[in-house]
Amino acid sequence: MLETINGQYIVIAVTGLIGTLAYTTQQFVLAPALGGWSSPQTLKFLGPLNLGILILSYYYYLAINTDPGKVPEGWEPPYSLIQTPDQVQAEKGETGPRFCRSCDAYKPPRAHHCRVCRRCILKMDHHCPWINNCVGHGNYPYFFRFVFFVSLTCGYALYLLVWRLMQIRNALRPVRMTEMIFIVFDVAGVFITVFAVSLLSLYHGYCILKGQSTIESWERSKVKNLIKKRKIVAVEFPYDLGTFKNVCSVLGSNPLFWLFPRSSVGDGLSYVLRPNTGR
Known part of the structure; x- marks a missing residue:
């Protein structure tokens, strides 16, 4: 509403x-x-x-x-093998490249497309x-x-x-x-x-x-x-x-x-993973 x-x-x-x-x-x-x-x-x-x-x-x-x-415009995932958009599967997180058909571009891990903002948002929480x-x-x-x-x-x-x-x-x-x-x-x-x-x-x-x-x-x-x-x-x-x-x-x-006005940590494009789950 x-x-x-x-x-x-x-x-x-x-x-x-x-x-x-x-x-x-x-x-x-x-x-x-x-x-x-x-x-x-x-x-x-x-x-x-x-x-x-x-x-x-x-x-x-x-x-x-x-x-x-x-x-970033033209961003591509740092994988040795990048699939074409038609080959991209509905995989989440770090399991493989993720592609946004609305933006016609790859999207980083944890990013999601917002239908209100009409673009992908890094580590989107909610609109x-x-x-x-x-x-x-x-x-x-x-x-x-x-x-x-x-x-x-x-x-x-x-x-x-x-x-x-x-x-x-x-x-x-x-x-x-x-x-x-x-x-x-x-x-x-x-x-x-x-x-x-x-x-x-x-x-x-x-x-x-x-x-x-x-x-x-x-x-x-x-x-x-x-x-x-x-x-x-x-x-x-x-x-x-x-x-x-x-x-x-x-x-x-x-x-x-922690309560002071400090900007976000990292670049929002890559994240440290817990042991035994990836890089």
């Missing part, structure tokens, strides 16, 4: 939602409760909130505007209408950091809103109607956001730990079902290098910089 809507409108809507929740939560609910914008308490509690909003907004910008990964872009090798680290900081920041905002609700419950004097309207709106908006995006960030965190993309996760589920039905023999996923190396392959080799 979202694919039928102009992606730019969706991005504008998401940006508007972030701005609206950030503004109304602080201007009409939290800042007055903390003593106003000039109060040290306001800076103490809302400073981290605004830092989180700034960081997630920056990563949202990077996820939108970073190319997810383009196959995300919320960023009006594919999520692939080039922007996946930014996308993951974005959803992580959305979860973290919204979780903190929800904590502050619940604190304010507890204050209101114990208050001896009536609360302004304006504040009540906005607190109901903000609690609902922040709760839905943190619930949905936290599930998304947990899922992608799991994928990173397993060294797989969303598409590969689906493919692995199909393979496991086929193995259970004894239609194929058991095979090992070639890109699972172990938990720590899997994370490093996406976020970088230094854990101290």
Whole structure:
């Protein structure tokens, strides 16, 4: 359904939602409760909130505007024998050359054709209408950091809103109607956001730990079902290098910089394989 809507409108809507929740939560609910914008308490509690909003907004910008990964023109797989397009079999991964009939070109391992972007995307994870872009090798680290900081920041905002609700419950004097309207709106908006995006960030965190993309996760589920039905023999996923190396392959080799804006690791055209599964 979202694919039928102009992606730019969706991005504008998401940006508007972030701005609206950030503004109304602080201007009409939290800042007055903390003593106003000039109060040290306001800076103490809302400073981290605004830092989180700034960081997630920056990563949202990077996820939108970073190319997810383009196959170089004329790229060919480094095999000693390259089959013609008509000879290419429906093989996956490193088992043989892969050819995209839509692009009329070879595609690297882990690349897939996106029917929305109308081109092959390096290590394609999925097409995300919320960023009006594919999520692939080039922007996946930014996308993951974005959803992580959305979860973290919204979780903190929800904590502050619940604190304010507890204050209101114990208050001896009536609360302004304006504040009540906005607190109901903000609690609902922040709760839905943190619930949905936290599930998304947990899922992608799991994928990173397993060294797989969303598409590969689906493919692995199909393979496991086929193995259970004894239609194929058991095979090992070639890109699972172990938990720590899997994370490093996406976020970088230094854990101290995993949450900092660092670009993708590697060229997206070739990947290190686990022992006994290839090169």
